[in-house]
Amino acid sequence: MERASPWQLFNTSWMLHRLSPLYHGKDFATLLDNDAALKAYATRLRDQLTGDVLAGLYSAASTAEDDALSKTGALRECRWEYFAAGPSQRDVRAGVSLPGILVTLEYENITYKAALLSEADSTSQARKGSTSLPLLLTKFPNALRQTFITFLSANFDTYCSNLRLPSGFLCTALETFVGELRSSGARSTADNTVEEVIKELQLTLAFSPSVAPALRNLNISISRSSLVDFLRGDTVKSTGRTLQQKLQSPLIANLTSYLEAHLAMKLDLDGSQQNQVARQHVRLSKVACAGFVLGSEGRVKLVVDARRAVDQEEEQDSPSLQASETLIRAVIRKATGDQVTT
Known part of the structure; x- marks a missing residue:
């Protein structure tokens, strides 16, 4: 299965959300390791975005955002890809590192992204037919973000809320x-x-x-x-x-x-x-x-020098990437609710 590059997690200002488990048993037994499932949900989302659903949101958007959406152009491609987000790439031999899904919406003039992440190995889900991806990162305008969240709720019976950091x-x-x-x-x-x-x-x-x-x-x-x-x-x-x-x-x-x-x-x-x-x-x-x-x-941005992405094998264990992975793991635990802070 083709995987999304973990480097897509960097140099992007993400908005943080907390997700309850995603239930997909009525359609697919598994999600993260199922190429057919990811393609099916990508097709559903693309059909929704190219239909009349998003059009109804334009009137509710602010004028500035209305202009931004009108300049995106037509939707060229909607991709859902398996995403091993850990920069250390330990998933090859020692278990999946930060498994998840990268959603890419490629318009004519701009590309939007979202990432659904977990800290645990996807093969150790607590309940069959569901997948726990507690942290949702989005890089969308508000109207598009709300459409995407509504899509997740309708297709996976999941609840999404903003993740505030005390x-x-x-x-x-x-x-x-x-x-x-x-x-x-x-x-x-x-x-x-x-x-x-x-x-x-x-x-x-x-x-x-x-x-x-x-x-x-x-x-x-x-x-x-x-x-x-x-x-x-x-x-x-x-x-x-x-x-x-x-x-x-x-x-x-x-x-x-x-x-x-x-x-x-x-x-x-x-x-x-x-x-x-x-x-x-x-x-x-x-x-x-x-x-x-x-x-x-509820915002995070992990920064890495673009030149470091040229030779990933050489840079994957650099101190900055290890620290970034540790940081995003802490945010995932916060979304899960395992970490109590004041």
């Missing part, structure tokens, strides 16, 4: 990404790897209107030259945190201590200090760096 999850995701980079190679080069992949780190804090009516957001930039200092804790003496908390989230712990010492802002972004007042009124809403972007509203 402050605690963003903190954990950042620490996980950095931790993977630092553990991917020799200790002597770990800091250099972090600097090379992260470069400048930008964090956005969101404030409750009740405490800061004139200040909705505050952007914090950590330069490449200062990033390692924050990881090591050389910027300021840590206050109010146990050794275990600092080991679990050193970057957030040191940044929080720095803000408290220099800006008199006592924060609890990751929830480790159980400061209910701080957690209620100040939260981390966005993390952005050269390696990834993650937003609380």
Whole structure:
């Protein structure tokens, strides 16, 4: 079976959704490893998009989106492809890495994509005739997104909802990404790897209107030259945190201590200090760096240099790709509901 390239997951700003299990037993016993099933659902979606269903949505769309949809041109191709999304490509010998489906809608002037992902091997589904793909990534205009979600609901009896990411999850995701980079190679080069992949780190804090009516957001930039200092804790003496908390989230712990010492802002972004007042009124809403972007509203972008895709075999085990796979696994677990964050 021809498979979609895992590199299609990168350099795209995705909107995140949570999906309940997809039931397809009335049509096909299996889904991910069934080329006939994927072609059948692709044909159904294409027929729906080229019919009168989408036309009814134009009137409900905004003027700007109406113009965008009118410029796409005719639908040339609708593809559903098996998608082994893990950059490490371990599915060849050691089991499927992040199995899923890549949906590609190729119009005359633009191509839209969606990806349905799971962390588990597709052959170990809990119930026959159903497939669990808890994370849905979409790169669609709103009208097209709603049509696609309606299609999934009608054909698979699945429920779709937006996946919001709380402050605690963003903190954990950042620490996980950095931790993977630092553990991917020799200790002597770990800091250099972090600097090379992260470069400048930008964090956005969101404030409750009740405490800061004139200040909705505050952007914090950590330069490449200062990033390692924050990881090591050389910027300021840590206050109010146990050794275990600092080991679990050193970057957030040191940044929080720095803000408290220099800006008199006592924060609890990751929830480790159980400061209910701080957690209620100040939260981390966005993390952005050269390696990834993650937003609380439910958006993610995994970034990779396009030149790295030229020789996939050489780059598939690079620290940045391993860190990206670890990050997307965390998002999948969040969609599944296995990971509890505050």
